[in-house]
Amino acid sequence: MATVAVTDDTFDAEVKQADKPVLVDVWAEWCGPCKQIGPALEELSDELADKVKIVKVDADSNPNTVMSMGVRGIPALFIFKDGEIISNRSGAAPKAALQSWIEDSI
Secondary structure, eight states, rough: OOOOOTTTHIIIIIIIIEEEEEEEEOOTTTEEEEEEHHHHHHHHHHHTTOOOOEEEEEEOOOOHHHHHHHOOOSSEEEEEEETTTEEEEESSHHHHHHHHHHHHHO
């Protein structure tokens, strides 16, 4: 399952009302570290599809969602479970570190 693009309008339905944990990747087209972790998140989206849904929020196009989560820098990663943030981290990381964080959080 590939990552899903989420907007201000679809955030609640795709993230807060999801039936499994959701990793939210807040990114922007101009962000180098965001592009660096993108392929790893795509791979993890497939590998962990039964455990977690991975979505991407474009920070430039979705200011309401970004503001509601208190994002100060990108990439910013949040894990939601039952509509609430249960873990977050910022900055780029290798795939193995991202996978470990996801699995430890959910």
